[in-house]
Amino acid sequence: MAGNAVGLGNFLRFPTQAAVHGGGSFMVPYFIALLLVGIPLMWIEWGVGRHGGRYRKGHLPGMFAALWRHPLAKYLGVVGLVVPLAVMTYYTYLESWTLAFAVASAGQDYFGATTPEAMLGYLQSFQGVTDTGQHRWWTPYAYFTVAMGINVWVLSRGIRAGIERLALVGMPLLFLCAVVLAVVIARLPAGPDGSTALTGYEFIYRPELARLAEPNIWLAAAGQVFFTLSVGMGTLQAYASYLRPGDDITLSGLATAATNETAEVVLGGSIAIPAAVVFFGVSGAMAIAQSGAFNLGFVTMPVVFQQVHATLPIGHLLGVLWFGLLFLAGVTSSVAMLTPLVAFLREEFGLRREVAAWGLGALCWLLGLLHVHWLKYGFLDEWDYWAGTFGLVLVAVIETVLFMWVFTPEKAWASIHEGADLPLWPVFKFIMTYLTPLFLLVILFWWGKEEALPILWNQRAAGGGAPVTAEAMPYVTAARALLLLLVVTCTVLVRLAWRRNGYDDRAGFAPAAAPEAP
Amino acid sequence: VSLGATLFMGLSWAAVLGLAGWTLWRLWRARREDR
Numbered sequence: 001m002a003g004n005a006v007g008l009g010n011f012l013r014f015p016t017q018a019a020v021h022g023g024g025s026f027m028v029p030y031f032i033a034l035l036l037v038g039i040p041l042m043w044i045e046w047g048v049g050r051h052g053g054r055y056r057k058g059h060l061p062g063m064f065a066a067l068w069r070h071p072l073a074k075y076l077g078v079v080g081l082v083v084p085l086a087v088m089t090y091y092t093y094l095e096s097w098t099l100a101f102a103v104a105s106a107g108q109d110y111f112g113a114t115t116p117e118a119m120l121g122y123l124q125s126f127q128g129v130t131d132t133g134q135h136r137w138w139t140p141y142a143y144f145t146v147a148m149g150i151n152v153w154v155l156s157r158g159i160r161a162g163i164e165r166l167a168l169v170g171m172p173l174l175f176l177c178a179v180v181l182a183v184v185i186a187r188l189p190a191g192p193d194g195s196t197a198l199t200g201y202e203f204i205y206r207p208e209l210a211r212l213a214e215p216n217i218w219l220a221a222a223g224q225v226f227f228t229l230s231v232g233m234g235t236l237q238a239y240a241s242y243l244r245p246g247d248d249i250t251l252s253g254l255a256t257a258a259t260n261e262t263a264e265v266v267l268g269g270s271i272a273i274p275a276a277v278v279f280f281g282v283s284g285a286m287a288i289a290q291s292g293a294f295n296l297g298f299v300t301m302p303v304v305f306q307q308v309h310a311t312l313p314i315g316h317l318l319g320v321l322w323f324g325l326l327f328l329a330g331v332t333s334s335v336a337m338l339t340p341l342v343a344f345l346r347e348e349f350g351l352r353r354e355v356a357a358w359g360l361g362a363l364c365w366l367l368g369l370l371h372v373h374w375l376k377y378g379f380l381d382e383w384d385y386w387a388g389t390f391g392l393v394l395v396a397v398i399e400t401v402l403f404m405w406v407f408t409p410e411k412a413w414a415s416i417h418e419g420a421d422l423p424l425w426p427v428f429k430f431i432m433t434y435l436t437p438l439f440l441l442v443i444l445f446w447w448g449k450e451e452a453l454p455i456l457w458n459q460r461a462a463g464g465g466a467p468v469t470a471e472a473m474p475y476v477t478a479a480r481a482l483l484l485l486l487v488v489t490c491t492v493l494v495r496l497a498w499r500r501n502g503y504d505d506r507a508g509f510a511p512a513a514a515p516e517a518p
Numbered sequence: 519v520s521l522g523a524t525l526f527m528g529l530s531w532a533a534v535l536g537l538a539g540w541t542l543w544r545l546w547r548a549r550r551e552d553r
Contacts, residue, residue, distance in 0.1 A: 266531055421545070
């Protein structure tokens with residue numbers, strides 16, 4: 001599970017989010033959201049998943065129908081099919097950047113680009129956003145295709161055979177590499193404006209209390225907690241559906257969250273931001289972060305590797321290791337994203353795992369090509385906003401209300417504690433019943449008012465504050481139309497599945513004899 | 519570096535590392551007892 005949670009969010013998205021939202025001003029709401037929403041949702045999702053697994057349901061439509069015997073329940077779960085499918089299409093594309101940068105490090109392709117402008121130019125040339133002639137037009141398509149192929153191949157082999165082996169080798173190596181990099185960055189000499197790594201740490205941890213009144217910082221912090229813990233995706237639930245009734249949830253869920261937070265706060269916060277502050281100063285680091293949700297790591301780290309290379313000729317190898325391990329961490333996360341959909345097709349339509357995995361992989365590849373092709377028009381930002389941000393909170397609200405209220409707090413608490421190695425502090429029952437849904441609902445409405453409506457009316461782009469340009473408008477509209485089409489298709493598939501298998505919404509499912517082997 | 523930032527960072531790191539260490543130790547102990 002930790003292998004699934006630790007991914008691009010920790011080392012690439014977290015530093016960017018923290019830098020954009022003022023460092024210390026971001027960390028206070030971040031920790032509050034982690035305590036009130038992140039960790040409680042971890043237990044809720046594992047509980048929802050294991051409960052669904054009793055009826056051999058590894059997907060949210062089935063899990064919600066198992067919690068609430070009502071015809072609507074299965075349709076509420078549709079969002080739990082659309083969100084992971086949509087996120088998978090662009091997450092794999094972002095993952096392919098790490099693969100491309102690992103190869104570029106091996107060939108010292110970006111060596112010589114030591115200013116933020118030069119490195120950002122290199123990145124945007126690879127992305128196809130600008131045409132500086134540094135990359136061929138087909139380069140991002142090729143890396144994306146390879147990344148998607150690796151994902152589907154791992155997925156088609158099953159959870160245990162694929163992800164566990166990857167995570168067992170890759171995670172300790174990634175942690176080790178991150179520690180080495182953090183030490184290297186801490187020892188960097190002062191940059192052109194006299195900033196050191198300590199300046200970077202001070203930027204991250206000095207809260208400006210006045211900025212805590214800004215709603216967008218709270219929303220961004222909650223969004224990062226969701227993204228990094230992989231909650232609201234339907235993937236943790238799919239994994240948990242394979243747990244047996246006597247298996248522990250409480251301690252394992254907490255350990256997963258704590259391991260992920262170590263990777264994020266201690267290691268993720270000690271690499272890209274301090275390095276960016278040393279080389280480019282605080283304002284430079286913020287400017288790079290504002291240029292794209294994942295850009296800080298891709299612009300800053302190559303400069304670190306070049307700096308290392310100047311004293312020890314292994315800088316390029318460190319780059320290969322770092323970006324290669326990030327790719328591995330990304331794969332362990334993205335493979336999980338298709339797991340609920342594979343479970344849905346296997347359980348409800350009797351498809352073989354290989355057929356479901358390759359079929360879904362082909363669909364994701366086709367949809368992902370649109371992200372590669374239309375990145376500069378905000379196509380990816382649109383999906384990242386509606387599916388990867390808004391969708392996650394929506395899933396979380398629905399599952400929390402169904403599990404903690406419809407299923408009742410007593411049954412939910414007892415279900416989470418079945419086979420528990422760690423009895424939870426009773427205050428968490430209060431938090432999960434009242435504060436978690438309240439926090440989520442406030443976020444959903446606040447978000448709706450402050451961001452979703454202005455974005456929907458094109459008063460601002462999903463990826464930034466400016467209004468959508470006339471040039472980008474057709475692509476933004478296409479992005480929304482395609483997402484809507486996915487929602488309709490998944491709704492029809494759920495209806496077909498229920499008819500095909502003759503499920504009675506009011507009677508519930510027959511319990512499975514034993515959880516199916518993953 | 520300001521005292522506030524140092525304290526905030528120290529407490530954050532201690533909380534996260536402490537929780538990770540404690541939960542992993544408890545997991546290891548639980549698995550050993552299961553065996």
